[in-house]
Amino acid sequence: MESGPLTQTLQTDAELARAVALEAGDLLRTLCATGDCSGATLGKRGDERANAAIIAHLRTARPDDFILSEEAADDRARCSARRVWVVDPLDGTREFSEERDDWAVHIGLAIDGVPVTGAVALPAAHKVFVTDDTPPEYPPLGTRPRMVVSRSRPPEIALAVAAALDAEMIPMGSAGAKAMAVVEGRADIYLHAGGQYEWDNCAPVAVALAAGLHASRIDGSALVYNCVDPLLPDLLICREELADRVLAAIRDAGQSPGG
Numbered sequence: 001m002e003s004g005p006l007t008q009t010l011q012t013d014a015e016l017a018r019a020v021a022l023e024a025g026d027l028l029r030t031l032c033a034t035g036d037c038s039g040a041t042l043g044k045r046g047d048e049r050a051n052a053a054i055i056a057h058l059r060t061a062r063p064d065d066f067i068l069s070e071e072a073a074d075d076r077a078r079c080s081a082r083r084v085w086v087v088d089p090l091d092g093t094r095e096f097s098e099e100r101d102d103w104a105v106h107i108g109l110a111i112d113g114v115p116v117t118g119a120v121a122l123p124a125a126h127k128v129f130v131t132d133d134t135p136p137e138y139p140p141l142g143t144r145p146r147m148v149v150s151r152s153r154p155p156e157i158a159l160a161v162a163a164a165l166d167a168e169m170i171p172m173g174s175a176g177a178k179a180m181a182v183v184e185g186r187a188d189i190y191l192h193a194g195g196q197y198e199w200d201n202c203a204p205v206a207v208a209l210a211a212g213l214h215a216s217r218i219d220g221s222a223l224v225y226n227c228v229d230p231l232l233p234d235l236l237i238c239r240e241e242l243a244d245r246v247l248a249a250i251r252d253a254g255q256s257p258g259g
């Protein structure tokens with residue numbers, strides 16, 4: 001296909017999200033491979049460079065839209081805008097710094113607070129998941145649910161729910177990597193509480209919803225984006241068939257949102 005201003009105008013939001021996530025993912029993979037820095041310096045450089053590339057690409061392609069990025073100053077004028085790109089240039093900075101595979105690029109788009117479009121790239125695995133992908137057909141659930149949890153700070157509620165459901169726990173870095181493990185059918189539940197921001201979960205939630213999964217706050221309410229305070233501390237992404245059981249187990253464990 002010809003590229004240039006015409007195709008750029010015709011590109012859908014999902015196509016744009018995919019292209020931006022892939023570009024940032026390539027940049028981050030290359031940065032890792034060159035080996036001229038490591039540890040915290042690698043993470044910092046990754047955050048900064050991926051952020052610059054993403055913002056430049058989105059501003060060129062959608063000059064009228066707002067951007068909320070983990071790595072950029074927050075322009076509160078976004079709060080009265082309908083369309084806001086919610087971006088985490090490098091989710092799982094800790095894992096990227098350790099040169100592990102569980103890190104991601106998140107490009108989400110919230111329209112009127114709803115996570116309608118998004119792309120999550122897992123560059124180390126050469127994978128990208130987008131809201132316009134054909135929804136997967138999931139096989140029947142196994143006898144023991146598989147739950148992905150933060151490898152560095154698994155929340156108490158996840159431990160309680162795993163015990164109640166006799167779930168197998170799979171520790172993993174990055175909200176995007178964990179959410180995509182559920183999208184890919186390698187896990188059945190991703191449960192988090194105690195802290196996260198809109199950029200950590202907007203694109204993963206958009207992709208999960210488009211794949212036909214359940215995604216909500218841990219009290220079952222909808223995840224709402226482009227709020228004045230971008231703190232969005234808890235979420236549940238899981239197979240639709242498990243949602244009632246998991247939400248009931250959360251209630252039984254006495255966990256309120258944000259706790």
Ligand SMILES: Nc1ncnc2c1ncn2[C@@H]1O[C@H](COP(=O)(O)O)[C@@H](OP(=O)(O)O)[C@H]1O
Nearest residue numbers: 090091092093150153173174175194195196200
């Ligand atoms: N309690 C908390 N407070 C703030 N952010 C949190 C958090 N727990 C997880 N996160 C953020 O959620 C992302 C996934 O974390 P985890 O791997 O522990 O599940 C990370 O994003 P970043 O890597 O973009 O900082 C991390 O900073």
Ligand SMILES: [Mg+2]
Nearest residue numbers: 088091092200
């Ligand atoms: Mg993040």
